[in-house]
Amino acid sequence: xxxxxxxxxxxxxxxxxxxxxxxxxxxxxxxxxxxxxxxxxxxxxxxxxxxxxxxxxxxxxxxxxxxxxxxxxxxxxxxxxxxxxxxxxxxxxxxxxxxxxxxxxxxxxxxxxxxxxxxxxxxxxxxxxxxxxxxxxxxxxxxxxxxxxxxxxxxxxxxxxxxxxxxxxxxxxxxxxxxxxxxxxxxxxxxxxxxxxxxxxxxxxxxxxxxxxxxxxxx
Numbered sequence: 001x002x003x004x005x006x007x008x009x010x011x012x013x014x015x016x017x018x019x020x021x022x023x024x025x026x027x028x029x030x031x032x033x034x035x036x037x038x039x040x041x042x043x044x045x046x047x048x049x050x051x052x053x054x055x056x057x058x059x060x061x062x063x064x065x066x067x068x069x070x071x072x073x074x075x076x077x078x079x080x081x082x083x084x085x086x087x088x089x090x091x092x093x094x095x096x097x098x099x100x101x102x103x104x105x106x107x108x109x110x111x112x113x114x115x116x117x118x119x120x121x122x123x124x125x126x127x128x129x130x131x132x133x134x135x136x137x138x139x140x141x142x143x144x145x146x147x148x149x150x151x152x153x154x155x156x157x158x159x160x161x162x163x164x165x166x167x168x169x170x171x172x173x174x175x176x177x178x179x180x181x182x183x184x185x186x187x188x189x190x191x192x193x194x195x196x197x198x199x200x201x202x203x204x205x206x207x208x209x210x211x212x213x214x215x216x217x218x219x
Contacts, residue, residue, distance in 0.1 A: 054079070054086075054207030056102040058112035058132045062192075062199040064140040070193070072134050076102035076111045085113075088169050088209040095119045096166065100205055109135040112203050114175050116159055120166060128157045130175060131191075132201050144201050145191035146177050154183030169209035177201045 057075040064070050079085040079102055089097040096118045103111030114130035131145040148157055156178045163172040178200045179187065189195040 054102070054205070056100075056112045056203050056205055058201060058203035060132045060134075060144045060193070060199065060201045062140065062144070062194055063197040064138060065194050066139055067197075068139075070138070070140065072132065072136065072193075074104055074110055074112070074132070074134060076104045078103050078105065078111075083210040083212070086169075086207065086209045088166070088171075088211045090166075090211070090213045092214060094121065098171070098209065100171075100207075100209070102205075109133075112201075114159065114173075114203075114205075118161070118164070125159050125161070128159060130157075130177060130201070132203075140193040141190065142193075143191060144177075144193055144199050146179065146187075146201070147191075151183070151187045153186055154180035155187075167211070169211040170207075171209055172204075172206045174204045175202060 055075055055077045057073070059071060059073045061069070061071050085099070085101040085103075087097070087099045089099075091097065097115070098118055099113070099115045101111060101113035103109075110133060112130075112132045115127075116125050116129070117127040118125055127149060129145075129147045129149075131143060133143040133145070136142060146155060146157060148155065156176075158174075158176045160174040160176075161171070162174070163170065165171070179192075179198060181196060181198050184192050184194070184198055185196045193199055
């Protein structure tokens, strides 16, 4: 009788031990999931702080001074901690000034940007400026900068706003800019890869801007 009793007791003890170990394992897994979630939140915060979760991938095409076709493409992940690279400014007349820029490294030698005035009542987009710049000194200049107010003959500057929340600053847009040979002959040569050569720049942006009113501190 003692032998079956001993075996039964051992089985009970083993079951209790297994149950305890199983509970501890579940608790450990739960703790690990919590720690992983907290770590991911911190990583997301870092990504948002430097801008890597809101990058710009921009492409500029042109012909260099030897008439060779060139394509400059870059993905720019960095933003400033302030409003200088992402702002939505409300003016007293009800219009908004939008500025978006991302750059490729801390030396700020490569990047892409766009700026414009937006009227939410008429949906009009005016005062358009933008472009791409790069640290690549080949047989061409290191930027393609466009400004409708400065020179617009032969320039097509299209900004397609897919989403814009004037309260939160959430925005999604496409930018497509094209300057013909005529444009490249008349525009400031320092703003062009090659004088007299047609040039295009295009990129998209999905992110969040800092919202504030003119003459007021940022929100």
